[in-house]
Amino acid sequence: xxxxxxxxxxxxxxxxxxAAALATLAGCSTTKLDTxxxxxxxxxxxxxxxxxxxxxxxxxQSAVTPVDLSKSASDAGMGRVVxxxxxxxxxxxxxxxxVDAYARALTADRKxxxxxxxxxxxxxxxxxxxxxxxxxxxxxxxxxxxxxxxxAQVEAVSFGKERPAVQGSDEAAWAKNRRAELNYK
Amino acid sequence: xxxxxxxxxxxxxxxxxxxAGLAIASVALPAWAQFRVEISGVGATQLPIAIAKxxxxxxxxxxxxxxxxxxxxxxRSGAFRGIDAPGALDEASRPVMTEWRSRAxxxxxxxxxxxxxxxxxxxxxxxxxxxxxxxxxxxxxxxxASDLRLAAHRIxxxxxxxxxxxxGVFSTRIAYVxxxxxxxxxxxxxxxGEGGQVALSSxxxxxxPAWSPDGKQLAYVSFESQKAVVYTQDASSGARRAIANFRGxxxxPAWSPDGxxxxxxxxxxxxxxxxxxxxxxxxxxxLTTSSAIDTEPAFAPDGRGLYFVSDRGGGPQIYRTSLSxxxxxxxxxxxxxxxxxxxxxxxxxxxxxSRQGGGYRLYTLDLGGSGGQPQAxxxxxxxxxxxxxxxxxxxxxxSRAQGRDVLMTTTLDGKIKARLISTTADVxxxxxxxxxx
Numbered sequence: 001x002x003x004x005x006x007x008x009x010x011x012x013x014x015x016x017x018x019a020a021a022l023a024t025l026a027g028c029s030t031t032k033l034d035t036x037x038x039x040x041x042x043x044x045x046x047x048x049x050x051x052x053x054x055x056x057x058x059x060x061q062s063a064v065t066p067v068d069l070s071k072s073a074s075d076a077g078m079g080r081v082v083x084x085x086x087x088x089x090x091x092x093x094x095x096x097x098x099v100d101a102y103a104r105a106l107t108a109d110r111k112x113x114x115x116x117x118x119x120x121x122x123x124x125x126x127x128x129x130x131x132x133x134x135x136x137x138x139x140x141x142x143x144x145x146x147x148x149x150x151x152a153q154v155e156a157v158s159f160g161k162e163r164p165a166v167q168g169s170d171e172a173a174w175a176k177n178r179r180a181e182l183n184y185k
Numbered sequence: 186x187x188x189x190x191x192x193x194x195x196x197x198x199x200x201x202x203x204x205a206g207l208a209i210a211s212v213a214l215p216a217w218a219q220f221r222v223e224i225s226g227v228g229a230t231q232l233p234i235a236i237a238k239x240x241x242x243x244x245x246x247x248x249x250x251x252x253x254x255x256x257x258x259x260x261r262s263g264a265f266r267g268i269d270a271p272g273a274l275d276e277a278s279r280p281v282m283t284e285w286r287s288r289a290x291x292x293x294x295x296x297x298x299x300x301x302x303x304x305x306x307x308x309x310x311x312x313x314x315x316x317x318x319x320x321x322x323x324x325x326x327x328x329x330a331s332d333l334r335l336a337a338h339r340i341x342x343x344x345x346x347x348x349x350x351x352x353g354v355f356s357t358r359i360a361y362v363x364x365x366x367x368x369x370x371x372x373x374x375x376x377x378g379e380g381g382q383v384a385l386s387s388x389x390x391x392x393x394p395a396w397s398p399d400g401k402q403l404a405y406v407s408f409e410s411q412k413a414v415v416y417t418q419d420a421s422s423g424a425r426r427a428i429a430n431f432r433g434x435x436x437x438p439a440w441s442p443d444g445x446x447x448x449x450x451x452x453x454x455x456x457x458x459x460x461x462x463x464x465x466x467x468x469x470x471x472l473t474t475s476s477a478i479d480t481e482p483a484f485a486p487d488g489r490g491l492y493f494v495s496d497r498g499g500g501p502q503i504y505r506t507s508l509s510x511x512x513x514x515x516x517x518x519x520x521x522x523x524x525x526x527x528x529x530x531x532x533x534x535x536x537x538x539s540r541q542g543g544g545y546r547l548y549t550l551d552l553g554g555s556g557g558q559p560q561a562x563x564x565x566x567x568x569x570x571x572x573x574x575x576x577x578x579x580x581x582x583x584s585r586a587q588g589r590d591v592l593m594t595t596t597l598d599g600k601i602k603a604r605l606i607s608t609t610a611d612v613x614x615x616x617x618x619x620x621x622x
Contacts, residue, residue, distance in 0.1 A: 123545075124524070125481070125569060126393070126569065127393060127480050127524075130413060130436050130437075131434075134456075135457070135478065138455055155433065156455075157411070158452075159408065163390065
């Protein structure tokens, strides 16, 4: 249930509300209904900058942009979660395209910022897991900077075991929780 | 410290807990949660003490039994065993000692609760040595209704100190985090887990609370800004500030014994490393320089050394460094995973969590001599976050029971445990406050 953290400023509100509603329906035990909605006032998107009443080229005043929650978490179809093996910090080959795509997007737009959030499974101490999650996040962040993103664009942070993606105490749940999530800021 | 009027040893009788070696003394306390005292292990020795119901306590404080709070405090300490005390007694009574001896009580407490003209309560008690047939003293307190529990804890402290010679910790406070209803709440409560007050409520996780040595402030890690940031907060006013909010994660705050310095784990220079900074904020000074994880700092009581967790040897182990960051000495060697160091107030005992098999278990290690062997204090699998009481006689820690996160206290021999369980929330991250509040 991490889809409520949105990546696009344009659909931030809609998708956060929709995700909160989904979390309620799903009875998710880590519902974050009162997570502050990340409303951003960043300008520079195509809408709203034209003269009042006039439409800029290529922008319809009547168009409605559909929001698909299955895609809203990613940008241009990229995955936004990287999973790790038990007790491992190595970026698996299958996730290199994801990291490459983020690195390209950051290189193309130096105003873009991304937070890499490391997570662990539930086993072990909270602080040590926080450090382990940090290590995972830094591995992903370093891969992006090696591919052209700048240090200022990528911040590695960790939630340790505090924000599991999946509840449960079996390997299936643990595997889903050993991860790094990529979130545009 | 005053000389105990009685030598504890003359009281101690070998006491085998009834039946299968496990007795549960449950004291009804009104609140959302309660500690249950579990006495386990053959040969646990406790001083038998009779605590009569205080005169007029049913009438004056119907929702709160002061005598029950005193009894629960003393039993949780592991040094006492409560004995039922029928009949009407108060501090002015002249109890018939032969009668109490026949009940196998070595000490007797009686008291009363009255209402003063200004609305406060007048709480009085007296303590007798039943064996010698003498009075050991008593006290009178005038307290507000909100301090009635505190009055009971002070009575327990008085009795504990008179009879054992050690200072009691019942009137100290603990802090812990509850998780329930999608919220994380940092609470400050009496040492018995009751009377909890909310210090911080957040939709995001809160971990690693730490009391300042004067008991006035809490440092903790909050994820409210979608990353780990260390805050300090004044407990009484609620004033708070982000003390460490650098790039990356900021965590694991530990106060120096003089309260001037905080040790923290920062990843600002990549990798989780230890830093020292003024507890009022400022520029951190890097303490460790390793390519491994260094975290969970805990100051030695003399303020000159720092214990911490590092995986520089492969898996996480506990190390000690001087504050100059020079020499680093490995402390734990048994097992592949040893974390969460807590140091006793006298500096002699390390409490920590060790992974044994698939379980995470509370252990102690004697730091005094050479070649001390680790001692398991529990047989559970989910222990976390040990913290010493300020008199060093009890450890509070987190564990799991009945599918919930619970808090436990244990004596250092592991024989007397008490469990705080809530029916509505997970309870975790306990930390015991200092004397004074």
